[in-house]
Amino acid sequence: MLAEVSKNVFLFASQSKGLNKAAKKWGLRFGASQVVAGDTIESAVKKVQELNKKGLVCTLDHLGEFVSSREEATEATEYNVKTLEAIAKAGLNSNLSVKMTQLGLDIDRDFCVRNMCRILDTAKKHNNFVRIDMEDHAHCQITLDILSELRQTYDNVGTVIQAYLFRAHQDVKELKGIPLRLVKGAYKESSEVAYQEKEKVDENYIRIIEEHLLSGSYTAIASHDHHIIKKVKEFTQKNNIPRDQFEFQMLYGFRTDIQLSLVQEGYKMRVYIPFGNDWFGYFMRRLAERPQNVAFALKGLFSK
Numbered sequence: 023m024l025a026e027v028s029k030n031v032f033l034f035a036s037q038s039k040g041l042n043k044a045a046k047k048w049g050l051r052f053g054a055s056q057v058v059a060g061d062t063i064e065s066a067v068k069k070v071q072e073l074n075k076k077g078l079v080c081t082l083d084h085l086g087e088f089v090s091s092r093e094e095a096t097e098a099t100e101y102n103v104k105t106l107e108a109i110a111k112a113g114l115n116s117n118l119s120v121k122m123t124q125l126g127l128d129i130d131r132d133f134c135v136r137n138m139c140r141i142l143d144t145a146k147k148h149n150n151f152v153r154i155d156m157e158d159h160a161h162c163q164i165t166l167d168i169l170s171e172l173r174q175t176y177d178n179v180g181t182v183i184q185a186y187l188f189r190a191h192q193d194v195k196e197l198k199g200i201p202l203r204l205v206k207g208a209y210k211e212s213s214e215v216a217y218q219e220k221e222k223v224d225e226n227y228i229r230i231i232e233e234h235l236l237s238g239s240y241t242a243i244a245s246h247d248h249h250i251i252k253k254v255k256e257f258t259q260k261n262n263i264p265r266d267q268f269e270f271q272m273l274y275g276f277r278t279d280i281q282l283s284l285v286q287e288g289y290k291m292r293v294y295i296p297f298g299n300d301w302f303g304y305f306m307r308r309l310a311e312r313p314q315n316v317a318f319a320l321k322g323l324f325s326k
């Protein structure tokens with residue numbers, strides 16, 4: 023009961039425009055620096071270098087979402103372009119993750135698509151890949167529509183499917199052949215569109231992972247759940263799914279021990295590294311997911 027209340031409080035805070043705006047001025051606080059790799063491209067590049075040395079590959083995410091002015095969206099687009107250039111210049115093993123609401127999706131669809139094309143052209147030039155993160159359910163269909171439009175020109179773009187949505191299995195079937203990151207889902211969604219019980223989400227998660235793997239499509243399994251990871255290992259072995267057809271992904275700062283042991287076992291392990299000053303919404307969603315994370319947030323309160 024208490025866990026449910028705190029989850030809702032954090033999810034509510036994650037969507038507060040006022041708090042998100044204020045937090046940009048505070049700098050990384052409350053222990054956020056343990057899960058956000060600093061607020062500049064330079065700090066993120068350094069982190070990727072460290073992780074690459076340990077055999078981990080990465081994806082960089084310049085934090086920001088639900089942008090409401092063209093200036094901000096253009097600035098974010100340029101920042102993403104710069105990030106891809108910095109990845110290429112430093113010879114990093116990292117791709118890029120983006121959120122389309124940061125690139126103007128809520129302002130003007132075509133403007134957002136043009137911003138995506140600018141990012142994808144830069145990625146193409148540097149032989150890199152861009153993943154469109156999946157945001158709340160209200161943006162799901164438009165994200166998939168834009169993905170299919172972009173895929174007509176670009177083969178270096180993919181997206182994310184969230185297992186908590188009832189529609190997930192059908193979407194995965196329709197996206198056969200497209201590189202997908204599969205996740206449980208991080209937003210607060212209603213019982214009209216999403217499973218509310220953990221068991222049902224987990225069941226659907228395994229179902230969509232197996233569907234995408236068996237269709238021969240490249241699959242990223244993004245979860246910190248050791249039960250899921252174990253099932254994926256068993257399933258891929260049993261079905262002779264080659265290791266270069268899938269990868270595991272985890273967020274920066276979470277379950278580092280498991281990340282490293284997966285690398286040692288010969289699996290591809292990608293770390294999602296968020297950076298930038300728009301850290302508040304991301305950090306609140308992580309607190310909502312796992313009440314234990316609150317402990318390090320409280321520690322951070324006293325250490326800053």
Ligand code: FDA
Binds near residue numbers: 184207248
């Ligand atoms: P979950 O939180 O369900 O935990 C299951 C169990 O695993 C726990 O009960 C515990 O036993 C163990 N566990 C989990 N975390 C642990 C920890 N830190 N330490 C110890 N034990 C732990 N969401 C979204 O909506 N859109 C997106 O685009 C993305 N993108 C994305 C990328 C990447 C790389 C990741 C890892 C995740 C996302 N997500 C996401 C978030 C995702 O939807 C989901 O909310 C979180 O990953 C939490 O679910 P998990 O599957 O990790 O385990």
